[in-house]
Amino acid sequence: xxxxxxxxxxxxxxxxxxxxxxxxxxxxxxxxxxxxxxxxxxxxxxxxxxxxxxxxxxxxxxxxxxxxxxxxxxxxxxxxxxxxxxxxxxxxxxxxxxxxxxxxxxxxxxxxxxxxxxxxxxxxxxxxxxxxxxxxxxxxxxxxxxxxxxxxxxxxxxxxxxxxxxxxxxxxxxxxxxxxxxxxxxxxxxxxxxxxxxxxxxxxxxxxxxxxxxxxxxxxxxxxxxxxxxxxxxxxxxxxxxxxxxxxxxxxxxxxxxxxxxxxxxxxxxxxxxxxxxxxxxxxxxxxxxxxxxxxxxxxxxxxxxxxxxxxxxxxxxxxxxxx
Amino acid sequence: xxxxxxxxxxxxxxxxxxxxxxxxxxxxxxxxxxxxxxxxxxxxxxxxxxxxxxxxxxxxxxxxxxxxxxxxxxxxxxxxxxxxxxxxxxxxxxxxxxxxxxxxxxxxxxxxxxxxxxxxxxxxxxxxxxxxxxxxxxxxxxxxxxxxxxxxxxxxxxxxxxxxxxxxxxxxxxxxxxxxxxxxxxxxxxxxxxxxxxxxxxxxxxxxxxxxxxxxxxxxxxxxxxxxxxxxxxxxxxxxxxxxxxxxxxxx
Numbered sequence: 286x287x288x289x290x291x292x293x294x295x296x297x298x299x300x301x302x303x304x305x306x307x308x309x310x311x312x313x314x315x316x317x318x319x320x321x322x323x324x325x326x327x328x329x330x331x332x333x334x335x336x337x338x339x340x341x342x343x344x345x346x347x348x349x350x351x352x353x354x355x356x357x358x359x360x361x362x363x364x365x366x367x368x369x370x371x372x373x374x375x376x377x378x379x380x381x382x383x384x385x386x387x388x389x390x391x392x393x394x395x396x397x398x399x400x401x402x403x404x405x406x407x408x409x410x411x412x413x414x415x416x417x418x419x420x421x422x423x424x425x426x427x428x429x430x431x432x433x434x435x436x437x438x439x440x441x442x443x444x445x446x447x448x449x450x451x452x453x454x455x456x457x458x459x460x461x462x463x464x465x466x467x468x469x470x471x472x473x474x475x476x477x478x479x480x481x482x483x484x485x486x487x488x489x490x491x492x493x494x495x496x497x498x499x500x501x502x503x504x505x506x507x508x509x510x511x512x513x514x515x516x517x518x519x520x521x522x523x524x525x526x527x528x529x530x531x532x533x534x535x536x537x538x539x540x541x542x543x544x545x546x547x548x549x550x551x552x553x554x555x556x557x558x559x560x561x562x563x564x565x566x567x568x569x570x571x572x573x574x575x576x577x578x579x580x581x582x583x584x585x586x587x588x589x590x591x592x593x594x595x596x597x598x599x600x601x602x603x604x605x606x607x608x609x
Numbered sequence: 610x611x612x613x614x615x616x617x618x619x620x621x622x623x624x625x626x627x628x629x630x631x632x633x634x635x636x637x638x639x640x641x642x643x644x645x646x647x648x649x650x651x652x653x654x655x656x657x658x659x660x661x662x663x664x665x666x667x668x669x670x671x672x673x674x675x676x677x678x679x680x681x682x683x684x685x686x687x688x689x690x691x692x693x694x695x696x697x698x699x700x701x702x703x704x705x706x707x708x709x710x711x712x713x714x715x716x717x718x719x720x721x722x723x724x725x726x727x728x729x730x731x732x733x734x735x736x737x738x739x740x741x742x743x744x745x746x747x748x749x750x751x752x753x754x755x756x757x758x759x760x761x762x763x764x765x766x767x768x769x770x771x772x773x774x775x776x777x778x779x780x781x782x783x784x785x786x787x788x789x790x791x792x793x794x795x796x797x798x799x800x801x802x803x804x805x806x807x808x809x810x811x812x813x814x815x816x817x818x819x820x821x822x823x824x825x826x827x828x829x830x831x832x833x834x835x836x837x838x839x840x841x842x843x844x845x846x847x848x849x850x851x852x853x854x855x856x857x858x859x860x861x
Contacts, residue, residue: 312703367630448724452716455703458694459765462666463717464687506704510749515704 291426292413293531296541298429299409299488300527302436303497304519305443306478308512311502312454317372318475319498321360321379322353323482323491327386329353330486341431346483352382353479354472407490409541428487435484442477443516446470451512489542496546501526504553507560526552617680619644619773619804620665625674627657627664634660636828638674642773642806643821647799649809649835652825653848658808659695661825662775666692678773688717691771693762695778695808701751707761708746711736714768729768736764739797741790756787763791774798776807792818812848815839 310319329352333345356378363374413426443450453460453467461467478498485494505518530545537544622640626633634657642648650658663669665676667683678686691714714736715729725733737743740760745753753761759779766774779791795805809815815822815835822839823832824847831843 312700445722448716448719449721451705452713455705455710456694456699456713458668458698459692459713460716461668462687462690462692463769464684464720465716506702509704511706511709512704 288413288416289535291416291423291429292409292541293528295413295426295429295432295488296409296527296531296545297524298432298436299485300497300501300523300545301520302432302439302481303485303489303494304501304523305436305439305516306474306481307498307500307502308505308516308519309443309450309454309474310478311499311506316495316499317375318357318360319478319482319495321356321375322475322479323486323494324386325356325379325382326350326353326479326483326486327383327491328389329386330483331386331389341428341487346431346480349483349486350476350479353482354476356382357472357475357479407486407488407493407542409488412488431484432488435481439477439481442474446474450474489545493542493546496549497523500546500549500553504549504556507553507556522549522552617644618642620676620678620806621680622665622676623674625661625664625676626672627660627669628672629660633672634827635664638825638829640665640823640829640832642804644804645799645802646804646821647795647819648804648806648821648823649815649819650806650823650825651809651812651815651847652830656826656847658825659777662692662777662806662808666690666775688769689772691766691769691774693759693766693774693776693779695781699750701758703750705750706746707742707748707750707753707757708733708737710750710761711742711764711768714765717769732768732770733764736767739767739794740764741786754784754787756783756791759783760787760790763794767794772803774803774805776805778808778810780807781810812844 307319310316326349329349330345333342333348336348337344339345356375359378360374363369363377369377412428415427417424417427417430449460449465449470452463453465453470457467482491482494482498485497489497501519501523502515504522505515509515509518526549527545530548531541533539533548534541534544618641620640620642622638625635625638625640627635638661640661650661652658660669664671665683667676676683678690683690711733712725712729715725715732719725719729734743734746737746740763742757742760742764745757750758750761763776763779766776776795779795780788783791795807798805807819809819816839820835821833822835824830824838824843826847826849830847831838
């Protein structure tokens with residue numbers, strides 16, 4: 286596999302691996318949690334790097350993913366105390382962990398190669414640099430296989446727990462009443478998100494990973510009314526954004542991760558703009574026709590009379606009501 | 610508390626106390642539902658009606674007290690209990706159709722991993738039919754009117770095929786057609802021996818709609834068959850400081 290094809294493949298697989306869990310994150314209104322987790326994994330990555338020595342080690346990914354889960358748990362704990370509202374618990378926890386990570390990075394431990402620039406935006410070319418070779422034949426970037434494994438993990442989890450993810454996202458109360466372990470599934474899912482973010486970190490950096498996770502799902506949400514369709518569209522949009530972004534970056538010799546995020550943003554803007562224009566057009570048309578969709582609301586009394594029950598004692602209703 | 614002789618209560622709460630943070634909302638509630646009735650829980654705003662429902666179903670942890678359904682704890686009989694929430698409680702933009710929402714009612718019986726099959730799909734279509742929503746099955750849930758949404762949630766409870774249904778203000782803010790449809794289904798359920806407990810916002814219709822009533826204001830004021838319990842005296846005690854006479858009209 287040539288270097289260019291390797292980078293393109295890595296871009297595609299990274300975008301897909303991020304976009305799939307993004308669907309549920311968006312629907313659970315957890316978009317900001319991605320931001321928090323993506324920053325909080327940093328100390329885990331640095332410590333993992335010191336221990337394991339390379340960015341594609343499974344030990345590193347696991348260690349960092351656990352640090353990411355700390356944000357979720359810590360924020361939920363703070364939220365549970367009732368002393369802080371909204372995003373504040375997240376805002377308290379992740380900068381603390383991120384700052385530890387930054388201090389560790391700036392200490393430049395021996396043989397740790399990670400600079401602040403990579404932390405923020407990643408470097409796809411660097412991630413794709415080392416190729417996997419078997420008997421002298423290049424099988425593409427080694428990191429491609431790490432991302433492929435994460436992608437398969439995400440696909441497997443969503444396929445296996447599709448029904449459970451759907452019901453706990455749409456109506457957690459019902460899910461709980463029906464006997465589903467809502468919190469347990471939530472933590473399992475957030476761990477998976479944390480793993481995905483950590484793995485994507487090398488290729489896309491902590492900020493652009495958020496774009497890869499949220500933008501395709503947000504775009505797909507605009508155009509679909511079924512969860513299964515939303516997942517399918519998310520995959521399509523992520524793939525288009527990744528490959529277009531790679532193409533632009535290649536032509537302009539620019540940063541691939543940045544171009545990918547930009548392309549995804551453009552796709553979203555285009556779909557959004559088109560929908561707004563369409564909606565505007567429709568309301569105008571309707572106004573011209575002078576249609577009114579006012580619902581008919583009758584007082585509770587009438588229906589109660591009409592339907593009646595064994596206990597309908599109230600027999601002296603005005604005749605006008607009974608006539609309905 | 611009066612329960613028909615020879616009938617075991619389908620839901621029984623003893624000494625149930627619930628608080629939100631520091632404020633005690635329900636104080637030592639004794640509550641019992643006989644089988645085969647439509648029961649209303651009525652009381653003024655802030656009386657703790659929805660709180661009582663949530664505490665019964667274990668959605669709010671009680672400070673003290675015990676709840677049993679069919680003589681057992683909730684987790685052992687959860688499949689036999691249906692719940693229709695108050696309508697503002699889900700994300701209406703969620704990408705799901707009305708049919709899909711109804712199908713979710715079957716998830717509980719399926720448990721983890723198993724997927725809905727032919728039987729579940731048939732049950733969902735039947736529930737849509739009963740609530741008059743068949744023609745809207747393919748709509749996104751948020752495109753429905755308030756009354757239609759309420760019917761969709763009723764249909765979702767129907768596919769669960771429960772024996773006891775809890776409904777949180779099912780008639781609040783719904784159109785006449787939906788009200789008619791919801792009440793028809795409720796009476797149907799009672800006819801087939803099911804029990805329904807609804808939080809009800811309108812005391813003036815209790816006599817027409819229900820045969821059992823619990824008057825609630827932070828605690829149970831009175832509970833029993835409507836003809837005895839829903840007296841002007843009891844209602845006045847429940848709705849202190851409110852003009853109640855008009856709810857009785859010529860009946861009182």
